[in-house]
Amino acid sequence: MEMIKVKNLTFEYIRRDEEGNVESINKAIDNVNLDVKKGDFIAILGANGSGKSTLAKHINAILYPTDGGVWVNGMNTAEEKNLWEIRQTAGMVFQNPDNQIIATVVEEDVGFGPENLGVPTQEIWERVEKSLEAVGMLEFRNSSPNKLSGGQKQRVAIAGIMAMKPQCIVLDEPTAMLDPNGRKEVIATVRELNKKENVTVILITHHMDEVIYADKVFVMERGQVKMEGTPREIFTRVDEIKKYRLDAPQVTELAYELKKAGVNLPDGILTVEELIEAIKLIKK
Amino acid sequence: MIRDITIGQYYPSDSILHRLDPRVKLIGTFLFIVSLFLFDSLYGYIAVAVFLVTIIKLSKVPFRFIAKGMKAIVVLMLFMAFFNLFFTPGNTIFQIWIIKITDNGLRQAIFMGIRLIFLILGSSLMTFTTTPNQLTDGLEKIMKPLNRIKVPxxxxxxxxxxxxxxxxxxxxxxxxxxxxxxxxxxxxxxxxxxxxxxxxxxxxxxxxxxxxxxxxxxxxxxxxxxxxxxxxxxxxxxLRYQNRDYLAYTCVLAYFAIVIALGILENRLF
Structure with missing residues (x-):
């Protein structure tokens, strides 16, 4: 069974005037199909307004489909009785780290989710300790969130989700408000959780260099999935990516331009190391 | 200038007062404030002062730190002293033109001032020794019975x-x-x-x-x-009561009983 199954999903934002008449309909998601297997690391790419955040909110049952459906671990998100179990199964991390931390002490914030689930006190402590350790924030357990850097706050937010023992984490542009170091921290944490704890990860972003480790990448534009495949498959099509207002990672683009200029390089180079190896091969 | 505003100033330390259950401190502070208005004799003031000094010593909060917090209420104190001093009826002891100071006024001004200082000292001691989180936790637990009359x-x-x-x-x-x-x-x-x-x-x-x-x-x-x-x-x-919390309750109640006894002795209460 798939962890997450999205079938023919359509979602419309309906704008109404003062009398309640429909003024305009904006299709934020337009007939999207998506399957995510357990333990996968999925990245969803898209420029602003491509509908990627709206899609994320469907997985956590914050928004409901206008048409089609979303199933999390076999549970239909449109059915109200599944609501809390879905939210526990698929945790969600948001963009702004400040606006999702509730408590004034790090460990209490991580404990917030388990408290809501009605987990016994002793177990809350165990879970808090384990999740803080998993994101490498154990030494800050008694700090105030206001004293942490953006990347650290985001890791606390991830720990808060991990403490609920989800099978899947949806991260909605978790690095959009962070500096380059914070971004690296957060992505490294997410990768590690994916590998060590076998948590399914759905990473929504518009930073290309964050998706090169993903198992599968979906590119969205105007509410539709335009491209899907492994990062390597996606990044061989640099021209197409640019059409969707996205940029390939710098190295990929450099290799692509070199190739166009006549250098004999393979397709879809993703990291600096790969490019170096490829160039070394040519020199021989 | 905005950064000067501090709310719920907590003074981190590891005293017995810091470790007390927030409910004890909330109820204790409440009883303390009530007790301030139950007496009107010199002995009463001495009793309160002794109690307060003991608590401050126990809290390990430096006196200078507490005194700094008192600066904020200087204006209020002057204001109160002014009205008490000049507008309380009684035997005139000093007069210039229409401004007169009465014996009652002088007494009121001094004692009300001291009471106000005690009040602020007592309640700020609670915020010094309790984190805002503990306070809200304590309040939630104390107010719990109100749930029955649909208070959220x-x-x-x-x-x-x-x-x-x-x-x-x-x-x-x-x-x-x-x-x-x-x-x-x-x-x-x-x-x-x-x-x-x-x-x-x-x-x-x-x-x-x-x-x-x-x-x-x-x-x-x-x-x-x-x-x-x-x-x-x-x-x-x-929140779970420990032995020290019961001990603290006993102390506060003993203090409260002493103040009431003093009040009765001077025939103020009845």
């Missing part, structure tokens, strides 16, 4: 703790907006009261917009973490 106790305490979490964030934001508006030529400092109040509009509008946006985000994040009100919730740090 859990929701109120959740709102309080969220407010505490966001005060520094919003202060920082105010600072940022203020600087941004000043960079574009906004003037917050000159002009009369009306002009100054008007000049705050370009500060308040973006601040409110951002506060609402934050509230919206936070509500979504809380729901995504399965928050659904107080029912069925467990606590990571539940």
């Amino acid at each position: 106790v859990h929701e109120i305490s959740m709102m309080m703790s969220i407010a505490l979490r966001f005060i520094p964030i919003l202060l920082e934001e105010t600072d940022k907006i203020m600087k941004a508006q000043m960079a574009r030529g906004a003037d917050f400092e000159s002009g009369g009261v009306l002009k100054r109040a008007k000049s705050l509009i370009p500060l308040l509008v973006p601040l409110f917009v951002s506060a609402f946006r934050r509230a919206n985000d936070l509500a979504m994040a809380m729901e995504a973490r399965c928050y659904r009100g107080g029912d069925g919730r467990t606590k990571m740090k539940p």
